[in-house]
Amino acid sequence: MVTTTLRFGIKFVIGFAVLMGAFEASRGSAFERVLVVDAILAPTMHLIDAVTPNEHVELVGRTLSSPGSNLRVTRGCEGVEMFLMLAAGILAYPATWKRRAQGLALGSLLAYVLSVARLMALHYILRYSPGAWEALHGLILPLGPVVLIALYFMRWSTGTLRTACVDSAPRAG
Numbered sequence: 001m002v003t004t005t006l007r008f009g010i011k012f013v014i015g016f017a018v019l020m021g022a023f024e025a026s027r028g029s030a031f032e033r034v035l036v037v038d039a040i041l042a043p044t045m046h047l048i049d050a051v052t053p054n055e056h057v058e059l060v061g062r063t064l065s066s067p068g069s070n071l072r073v074t075r076g077c078e079g080v081e082m083f084l085m086l087a088a089g090i091l092a093y094p095a096t097w098k099r100r101a102q103g104l105a106l107g108s109l110l111a112y113v114l115s116v117a118r119l120m121a122l123h124y125i126l127r128y129s130p131g132a133w134e135a136l137h138g139l140i141l142p143l144g145p146v147v148l149i150a151l152y153f154m155r156w157s158t159g160t161l162r163t164a165c166v167d168s169a170p171r172a173g
Contacts, residue, residue, distance in 0.1 A: 004094065011092035019084040027075070036078050037062065040112075044119045056121070064119070069127040071119070079115025082149055086111055089153050103156045110152055114145035 002010075024136045026032045036060070057066045064071040118132045118141050125136050 008094070012088050015089035016085060019088055020081070023080060023084060035080065036073075040078050040080075040119070041073060042116055044116050047116060048120055048123055051120075055123075055127070060117075062124050064109050064123050066123070066127065069123065070132075073119065073125050076165050077119075079111060079118065079145065082115065082145055083108060083111040085146075086149050086153060090156070093157050096131075107149070107152055107156065111145075111149060114148060118142075118145055 004078055023032075026035075031111045039063060041059055041064065045057045045064055048055050048057045048064070055066050057063070057064050062073045064073065086102060090100050090107065093100070095103070121141060122137060
């Protein structure tokens with residue numbers, strides 16, 4: 001007999017492997033460019049310039065370039081894997097398709113915001129505090145968003161996220 005937890009684990013691992021394999025297969029494609037460069041890096045550049053106009057950040061390939069720093073965003077640093085991990089978890093979890101779609105929609109938004117915020121933080125750290133680069137780039141900033149996504153998944157999977165949203169909705173009557 002396969003337990004629910006083991007079944008979830010197997011589905012998660014297989015789902016994550018399939019999603020990662022598909023993403024790896026897209027390496028160098030127009031899809032990857034649209035997803036990474038157009039949807040993540042370009043908005044990050046524009047947001048940095050909107051928040052701090054004196055930065056004059058430009059996007060050169062996959063590099064956020066400014067007069068004081070060049071942040072090369074390599075494969076794996078743009079946050080796509082974090083989203084794929086969340087998607088694999090939500091798709092593997094025993095829930096209705098409607099609930100999964102809601103979880104993916106909100107989770108995708110969270111993963112996107114965390115990815116852009118992480119890249120912005122890395123830009124500012126590299127520019128203004130390069131001595132802190134190793135500790136923040138190597139441990140804190142990769143781990144922080146993953147922990148937040150895991151907490152989101154745990155909250156979603158227990159149904160408390162749905163309950164909190166329903167309980168805060170105005171009631172007719």
